[in-house]
Amino acid sequence: MKRDIILTLTLIILGLQSIYPNNNIRISLLTCSSGQESYESWGHSAIRIIDDDNSCDITYNFGLFNFNAPNFYLKFIKGKLKYQLGIQNTNDFINSYISEDRQVVEQKLNLSAESEKRIIERLEKLYKPENRFYYYNFVGKNCTTELRDLIFSNVNTDFINKLTSKSARIIISEYLTGQPWTKFGINLIMGSKVDRGINTYNSMFLPDYLSIELGKINYNGKSLVLNEELFNLKKTSYKKQPFLLDPTFIFIVLAFVVLFNTSSKLQVMIFILMGIIGLLVMSISVFSHHLELKNNFNLLWCNPLYLISAILLITKSHIKVQIYLSILLLSLIIITVIVWIAELQSFENGFLPIALILIIYNLRIVKTGLNFGYSSSRVLVSR
Structure with a gap:
């Protein structure tokens, strides 16, 4: 046939x-x-x-x-x-x-x-x-x-x-x-x-x-x-997803959870997820032949560095490195916002609650690290 x-x-x-x-x-x-x-x-x-x-x-x-x-x-x-x-x-x-x-x-x-x-x-x-x-x-x-x-x-x-x-x-x-x-x-x-x-x-x-x-x-x-x-008069129409399943709404809810929850396990999980997604986005941007996937400023806020930060959180080591890394990650989020305002690249609205989550976590790392360092130095001096 x-x-x-x-x-x-x-x-x-x-x-x-x-x-x-x-x-x-x-x-x-x-x-x-x-x-x-x-x-x-x-x-x-x-x-x-x-x-x-x-x-x-x-x-x-x-x-x-x-x-x-x-x-x-x-x-x-x-x-x-x-x-x-x-x-x-x-x-x-x-x-x-x-x-x-x-x-x-x-x-x-x-x-x-x-x-x-x-x-x-x-x-x-x-x-x-x-x-x-x-x-x-x-x-x-x-x-x-x-x-x-x-x-x-x-x-x-x-x-x-x-x-x-x-x-x-x-x-x-x-x-x-x-x-x-x-x-x-x-x-x-x-x-x-x-x-x-x-x-x-x-x-x-x-x-x-x-x-x-x-x-x-x-x-x-x-x-x-x-x-x-x-x-054909019929036309395929997508069923509108419930508002509760919208990514922006979910990220906003997660931001409120993070704001009032200091669980280190949740923080590690989010950092690992961010790092894996960042690694995937970076691989696509680097290895793809599609020019439309190059020069992706999403890598500023969604990048593999969060995997390193997660490892440092798990091992509870290299406090100074962790502080500097969090300061770097905070700076990259600020640069992302500048890129958005300058209209160099558009971002999904869901980026804002994600950025808030990452800012909260990185600020906590910096604050906790500085307090730890200050307390340790006082102990050393008293000895």
Whole structure:
């Protein structure tokens, strides 16, 4: 069965090669809404090609990947995960999204025969085995940017590129309002580059943004989008998480607990957790090929130094080192606040109660250490 499908698609492609330019060819952008999985939060894009004369209706999909590939998540974070261009029967493609209660919007493009020819030629070239694989990058190279580049490089429109009022971080976060923990985690590992101003062209790295901008553009004095068709009225909606499970609320409650609780065990646990998370964030920032994860100022307040501090607390040794380390950690938190105020990088609101917790603990270490040192010196003198 699989062999028959591949053979059929191959014959369709060969058929396209022989018939264009053809007035009966139609090209459409397909924009799919968000799904339930975290990686589906931003939707999906694909391009549909219909040739009525040859009963051909196929969809080129740049978003195929092997979820079962060895070290999938590690490759994804490192920027070494290969996506590929695939061809699907359009009905199968659309029905797969409808079955997940996801909308598919089709925008039929108003193109000349020459533009259609160039687009099809480019797709055929990219579908060759040596070209169909590419390294995925969330902002720079994905299923939507491939289609954006394909359309804008082969269609002469009146599009004017200009700076927007948004950053990539803002655009990404817009789709995570119903997933506060996912939003917190993603913003924790993203660096300062995603806080820079982004122009209209680069903002089209997400499906909805490409769809909206295409709807504004004119081509040969007419709208580039002839008309739109909506498949499936249902739309996946995230269940709003209870307020009590919101990370910011949880961190605020924890801050009050820390304020009135002097348990050293809780302090050690929090420092170990902070150190491990800091080590993970640092590893991602250093070893990932994604530029969006570089230059991450979150490492100022969330860093591996807390592991050293936890060890010193457990062993109750090197009091002077512990004091200096806590002073350093306090200074780094202050620098983080300055970075936030200066708008060099945005931080999640949950950072504030976490910062308060760390300030309380580090101040206690400094105060306790100084008192210990003062008492010890008095004992030594009295002897």
